[in-house]
Amino acid sequence: MNFTENQIERYSRHIILQEVGPEGQKKINNAKVLVAGVGGLGSPVALYLAAAGVGTIGLADNDVVDMTNLQRQVIHFTSDLDKHKVESAADKISALNPDVEIRMHKGFLNPENIAGIISGYDFIIDGTDNFPSKFLINDACVLNGKAFSHGGILRFEGQTMTYTPGNTCYRCVFGYAPPKNAVPSCSQAGVLGSIAGMLGTIQATEAIKYIIGKGRLLTNRMLTFNAFNMNFGEVNLSANSDCPVCGSNPVITKLEMDEQPVCDLKQ
Template identity: 60%
Template sequence: MTDEQIERYSRHIILKEVGGTGQRKLLDGRVLIIGAGGLGAPIALYLAAAGVGTIGIADADDVDLSNLQRQVIHFTPDIGTPKVESARRKMQAINPDVTVVTYKEWISAANIAAIIAEYDFVIDGTDNFAAKFLINDACVLAGKPYSHGGILQFDGQTITVQPGESACYRCIFPEPPPKDAIPTCSRAGVIGVLPGVVGTIQATEAIKFLLGTGELLTNRLLTYSALRMKFREVPLKRSPTCPVCGDHPVITELRDELDALTVCDLETR
């Protein structure tokens, strides 16, 4: 590392769990964030600041005024700008060491496998079930570790999935609920600080994975209630009847659970 990098990452380097070797692992790491909204915003900022060398960010939306209450990577002058470009500018302003790869497109069964193949770790920052089940299936089939996160109103949840070793999202929820059975944040609302709490946990999981240190949030669903200011940990285990990672999987190729063109809105509204 250069003298400037040693100074920039000095608070990491003095940690015995990181050191110079760990910081080099972060600089060599590759993380994909799907969604540049409420969850994706703090994730992207913290991964860039930490020095994760290559960060992909996927979102097809443009910044609008209603995003700014919680999507802290976007500013008022960014309204009308593609979210991925707005995010890229802030990430590289924080840390020019970082390479940001942008995908201004919907993530679907047609393109997700090729995109996640380029990364060590994937983070789900989406807000709809079609996207969440697709990300889970793609990561499980590709053997790609990932972090799931979800938020609504005052509540959030997150879990880390290591395919072949831990429970996956479908072990908990085998299939999506009926369309419109559970409202999105754009319909039900979300307190602005909530994605900051859940998103920073997801960013932490990515950093720990790249470092190879600590205990990942596998086989444990972590839930958070902002109103009660309480965390709860729900123990899980891989389901032998899981349709994608079970003993006799029935999902062996990717599919869009719902109409991706109308439902897979890959921002956390």
């Protein structure tokens, strides 16, 4: 086990945990996680993964930091306004933990580039804010055998599930993207900033459990919460044999973007 003195200190509270230990910490240090969307969810995920010492963190986003982000996207500071989110996040991560290798993917994930990008990672965090991207990430992970964590937040509520190959996928549950504006987005309905932290840290935890191969993942179940009443719930799921992408007769065999507009935040 080759840890530097600094690493031994930095990760000592992980190493002490019997379930993590030096072996688990090594796995974390060697792991590669893609954070798709460095916003409300991606911020806490990226920070906790960096702190945990995840060896390689990929950051994918195409936005710059704007004033409305700062209420919940805690990796970005006021001084980062107008900076590319990927660069802003990269700065914080390297300041927090210089061990982390950062890969910056500036641009939208699209059907052409996503397979190439995710091929470089062990686990993908869905921190995107729109349905087409969520379905694209799901499809790309299913077709390429990658594990990912789905996360979504709105008003006071959050939901998250973890996909690993062979288990229930996001499309098993939701089928196709809802029609345009049938669902309110964060901007229309508002969101309590702190619940981004509540959900993002759960996603980060799932990623680390997946990496060390310990604990029980949120597979075949979805965790939901209502922070207003502070109720947590769990819905059991099972893989859908009619699923368009992972069912027995899949109709989606090639990546395409579901036709659906992104969050109308700026309109």
